[in-house]
Amino acid sequence: MKQGFILFGIVIALICTSSIVQNDPYSAMKDIPDFKVKMKQKNQSVSTMKCDFVQEKQLSFMAQKVISKGNMKYKKPDMMKLEYSSPFQYIMSLNKGKVYVKDNGKVNKFDTQTNKLFKYINDLMISTVQGNVLDNKDFKIVYKENSKLYLIEMEPIQDAMKEYISKVKIYINKTDFEVIKTEMSEKSGDYTLITFLNRVYNISLKDEEFMVH
Amino acid sequence: MKNSWFINICIAAIILLITSCVTKSVINSSEKETYNGHIKSPFFDKDSVCFFKASIYTYGKSLSGILAIKKQHTDTLKVSFFTEMGVKFFDVLIFHDSYLIVDCIPQLNSRVIMETLTEDIRWVVLWNLNDLSQPLQISSPKKELLVQYFYKGNWIIGKMSSNDFPDKITYAYGKKKIPKFDVTFNEYYDGIPRKIAVKHHKFDLRIHLSYISFAN
Numbered sequence: 193m194k195q196g197f198i199l200f201g202i203v204i205a206l207i208c209t210s211s212i213v214q215n216d217p218y219s220a221m222k223d224i225p226d227f228k229v230k231m232k233q234k235n236q237s238v239s240t241m242k243c244d245f246v247q248e249k250q251l252s253f254m255a256q257k258v259i260s261k262g263n264m265k266y267k268k269p270d271m272m273k274l275e276y277s278s279p280f281q282y283i284m285s286l287n288k289g290k291v292y293v294k295d296n297g298k299v300n301k302f303d304t305q306t307n308k309l310f311k312y313i314n315d316l317m318i319s320t321v322q323g324n325v326l327d328n329k330d331f332k333i334v335y336k337e338n339s340k341l342y343l344i345e346m347e348p349i350q351d352a353m354k355e356y357i358s359k360v361k362i363y364i365n366k367t368d369f370e371v372i373k374t375e376m377s378e379k380s381g382d383y384t385l386i387t388f389l390n391r392v393y394n395i396s397l398k399d400e401e402f403m404v405h
Numbered sequence: 406m407k408n409s410w411f412i413n414i415c416i417a418a419i420i421l422l423i424t425s426c427v428t429k430s431v432i433n434s435s436e437k438e439t440y441n442g443h444i445k446s447p448f449f450d451k452d453s454v455c456f457f458k459a460s461i462y463t464y465g466k467s468l469s470g471i472l473a474i475k476k477q478h479t480d481t482l483k484v485s486f487f488t489e490m491g492v493k494f495f496d497v498l499i500f501h502d503s504y505l506i507v508d509c510i511p512q513l514n515s516r517v518i519m520e521t522l523t524e525d526i527r528w529v530v531l532w533n534l535n536d537l538s539q540p541l542q543i544s545s546p547k548k549e550l551l552v553q554y555f556y557k558g559n560w561i562i563g564k565m566s567s568n569d570f571p572d573k574i575t576y577a578y579g580k581k582k583i584p585k586f587d588v589t590f591n592e593y594y595d596g597i598p599r600k601i602a603v604k605h606h607k608f609d610l611r612i613h614l615s616y617i618s619f620a621n
Contacts, residue, residue, distance in 0.1 A: 254483050
């Protein structure tokens, strides 16, 4: 009976080991200039984007994972709206240098020029969605890739921002250069993973759709 | 003559101002009798973690996010507060009579702020019920079931519903039982209050909480 348990344990260990080996590890990107050119071409071809998102927040302190959902709209050059629908209602719209937040039925407006944190988040979110982080001077950037994805790892340079975010990872599809997910890590080890689903590009989005009432 | 009339008006105004500034006791009635029931917490019965959408308002400023409260042991709460987008405000361990900050953004990392928030959180989930003693039922002109407890030199006054869950608790202090803060529990559904509000009396601090479930 005891030997059976040991054998079972060995089999489980082998399965786990083989699944780790089968992972597609990331290595340093081979041709960064080519990647930058293609990302730029992709960014130039996108004027609007609409998608659903799933946000997964890992709370290591509590050994819990929480998942929220919503949809996102983006319009060049600087409009983006995140609308959480489950399990809570919350809207954040970045609109021409202003941040509008609707929470509990109330709308608050923040100016990104006077609020450094909001400016940081504003720039980060827009860059992330565009995949246009290559020119962002607030981060130290490392380029990686595996067989299917490009991975851009960004570390904040400013100490004040490191209090909030220690690293941002952006995963980009190699075939179409679309951003498929982003991961924001904190110094505690917690992370927030946002996966973009049902992406639709270059549809008609009016400026009014980014207003919050 | 004109001067004395003016002085009288001033004195009357000052008396009015002073009397209006006196903080009212939370209990006026002196009729009390022993209470045989016991205040109950509606939390952590089915699930060890409670999630709330939380908004904190103070002096014209506000902060919102998700408040996660986990019952780790009978004497420990793990509490995490983070923005809707996942950026953390703080992680804190709350015990029955102390707390330990694990991680906190600089803007909130002060003794006054964290002591206030942790005490509020204790009473939002009714964590310190075992420290309540001397339960007395107070006669209320509104026919409400009011129960007064002694709590670490202070007072907890509970406005009870019929099933021993509170509709409202007031943390009060001193001989006159001056209210420090209220916690109101509204919209009970499936045994859990869906809306909770904390309101402080000595300074402008209000916390609005909506119970949410991340299941599915």
